[in-house]
Amino acid sequence: MRVLLSTIGSRGDVQPLVALATALRDMGQDVRLCVPPDFREWIEGLGMPVVPIGPELRQTGKANAAAPLPTPEQRLQMIEGTVATQFETLAAAAEGCDLVVGATALQVAAPSVAERMGIPYVFAAYCPAVLPSPHHAPPILAMVGDAPAPEMADYGALWARDAQGWNLTWGPLLNARREALGLAPVGDVRAHVLTPRPWLAADPVLAPWPDPADPAVLQTGAWILPDERPLDPELEAFLDAGDPPVYFGFGSIRAPEGLSRAMIESARALGRRAVVLRGWAGLSPVDDAPDCTAIGEVNQQALFRRVAAVVHHGGAGTTTAAARAGAPQVVVPQQYDQPYWAGRVHRLGIGIAHAAGTPTAESLTRALESTLRPEVADRARSIAVRVRDDGAEVAARRLITIAA
Numbered sequence: 371m372r373v374l375l376s377t378i379g380s381r382g383d384v385q386p387l388v389a390l391a392t393a394l395r396d397m398g399q400d401v402r403l404c405v406p407p408d409f410r411e412w413i414e415g416l417g418m419p420v421v422p423i424g425p426e427l428r429q430t431g432k433a434n435a436a437a438p439l440p441t442p443e444q445r446l447q448m449i450e451g452t453v454a455t456q457f458e459t460l461a462a463a464a465e466g467c468d469l470v471v472g473a474t475a476l477q478v479a480a481p482s483v484a485e486r487m488g489i490p491y492v493f494a495a496y497c498p499a500v501l502p503s504p505h506h507a508p509p510i511l512a513m514v515g516d517a518p519a520p521e522m523a524d525y526g527a528l529w530a531r532d533a534q535g536w537n538l539t540w541g542p543l544l545n546a547r548r549e550a551l552g553l554a555p556v557g558d559v560r561a562h563v564l565t566p567r568p569w570l571a572a573d574p575v576l577a578p579w580p581d582p583a584d585p586a587v588l589q590t591g592a593w594i595l596p597d598e599r600p601l602d603p604e605l606e607a608f609l610d611a612g613d614p615p616v617y618f619g620f621g622s623i624r625a626p627e628g629l630s631r632a633m634i635e636s637a638r639a640l641g642r643r644a645v646v647l648r649g650w651a652g653l654s655p656v657d658d659a660p661d662c663t664a665i666g667e668v669n670q671q672a673l674f675r676r677v678a679a680v681v682h683h684g685g686a687g688t689t690t691a692a693a694r695a696g697a698p699q700v701v702v703p704q705q706y707d708q709p710y711w712a713g714r715v716h717r718l719g720i721g722i723a724h725a726a727g728t729p730t731a732e733s734l735t736r737a738l739e740s741t742l743r744p745e746v747a748d749r750a751r752s753i754a755v756r757v758r759d760d761g762a763e764v765a766a767r768r769l770i771t772i773a774a
Contacts, residue, residue: 371469371769371770371773372399372401372466372469373394373399373400373401373470373773374403374464374469374470374471375390375401375402375403375473376403376405376460376463376470376471376472376473376480377472377474377476377477378456378476378477379427379474379476380427380622380650381408381667382496382687383474383496384403384405384406385595385687386473386496386571386595386687387403387405387593388403388413388418388595389595389596389762390571390593390766391418392416392595392762393593393763393765394769394770395417395418396766399766399770401418402418402420402421403418403421404420404422404423405422405423406422406425406426407422407424408427410422421459421463423455423459423463424455428650449540450543452476452478453544456478456479456480457482457483460479461486464487467487468489469484469489469491469772469773470483470491471494472493473494474495474496475500475563477563478540478544478559478563479544480563481493481563482547482551486552490773491565492772493563493565493569494571494765495572496571496592496593496707497686497710497711498577498580499707501579501587502529502532502564503525503529503579503580503581504524504529505525505580506525506710508528508529508531509707510532532560533558533559533560536558536559536560537557537558537559540559541556541559567586569587569588569765570588570589570590571592571593572592573690573758574591575753575758576689576693576753577710577714590762590764591760591764592686592690592757592758592759593761594690594694594761595762596671596759599669599672600669600672601668601669601673602668605663605665605668608643608663609676612661613642614677615642615643615645615677616636616637616642616678616679616681616738617644617645617673617674617677617680617681617682618633618644618645618653618681619646619647619653619680619681619683619688620649620651620653620682620702620704621650621682621685621688622650629651630653630654630656631731632730632731634646634656634662635731635734635735636731636734637738638661639731639735640735640739642738644661644663645662645664645665645673645677646663646665647664647665670688670692670695671694671695675696677697678697678742679697679698679738680692680700681699681734682700682702683701683704684702684703684704684709684710684715685708685711686707686711689701689714689715690757693715693750693754693757694754695754696750696751697750698720698721698741698742698746698750699720699722699750700722700734700738700741701716701721701722701724702724702725702726702729702734703724703726704726708726718749718753719749720746720750721741721746722737724737
């Protein structure tokens, strides 16, 4: 069996697919990944072929959060370009494949390409909030300004509004492409992309599907890539030189203005050292003092076991890695599914959900002070032993069954 695994997004979108690809390969299957060119060298270094799609995404993380948003005309050009690129690239990438897996909701072309080829298509989400449910708000509507959406008994109306947005944004372009392929038009774009039975690649303890009896969603567990890389010797020396530091990282997203200074000042206010992930935004310590160090891409699985707390943006991968390590968390959500993860960390008692948007040194200090309490660390360790690591293997076995 040959499987095409497709996503468009940052490392948090790509790494789970690499975990699934690794599990499939270990079971004797052929895999091919279609991902942004930023990750080609890394994945090919693991011995798996890559079809790059679209431009490099790294520059988006370096842009300041206060940079102007695209105009409506620019946004329309971007959408048109995305649809065209997806159909052309995925059609070529899927040649000779027996099954297509798409992850993240931007898979506008993948289900149509699979349909045209007559092969199965599976959509996977990394967070329950991405999938329609009356129990939570759609991720695109989960925040109003810098505040979460109000609590509701039933979020059905918001999901209906979300579906309309999908149809207006993608419908005409998608159906024009489908017509050219000889396929019938799609009336509900979101349902088409997410499929009648989406998969949920998230841990059932950290992110349970709100209706376990719902047969429309298959929860496999999170797709976690084992990481055996040693930590950099300089980082090891820093960790050995004092008490466990606080880790600060915002991954591949744009960084709010002044974030580096706020992070360092909050750690120092509590007498803590700091490890700062540079990320795509290029974060760094504000001075050369020995109580802080900056790092590049790192083995989170090893590092998070050695820190006092993890302060981050609330990506699915970072949240899961910190939870598996038993590290207390402060989640500062910025966009999309991140308010969901902040809420789960808070409700599980394994950390603090910081207010969305731009943190200050004072707000981070208060959040860290609460997170560093002994009872939070105890709770984080108790949850850690319940987080599964076999989700990629579960999914791989299921895919083999589908394609048989």
